[in-house]
Amino acid sequence: MRATQGGGRVGISLRVFARSRHYGHVIGASKVARHVPAVKRGERVLAEPHWRSEAALQAGEVGT
Incomplete structure (x- = not known):
């Protein structure tokens, strides 16, 4: 997070x-x-569990 001049926070x-x-x-x-942007951050969070x-x-299939 980074602070803006106005005191808000921006994801970087x-x-x-x-x-x-x-x-x-x-x-x-x-x-x-x-x-x-928050949208991209949200997409990344949703995609990670998948x-x-x-x-x-795939790791489980290697041993079979």
């Missing part, structure tokens, strides 16, 4: 990427924040 998706030299030392980070049940069914 946040990605953070480490920036490193070719020899592996981290020299910084960058971020990308995107607004996630995805989990499908994965469980």
Whole structure:
């Protein structure tokens, strides 16, 4: 969640990427924040149980 100037809250998706030299030392980070509308968030919540049940069914079929 992110606060707006008016004090409201907005759902966001946040990605953070480490920036490193070719020899592996981290020299910084960058971020990308995107607004996630409530409708999309709701769709994701509704789809998740279906995805989990499908994965469980497929896992059960592997042993048969």
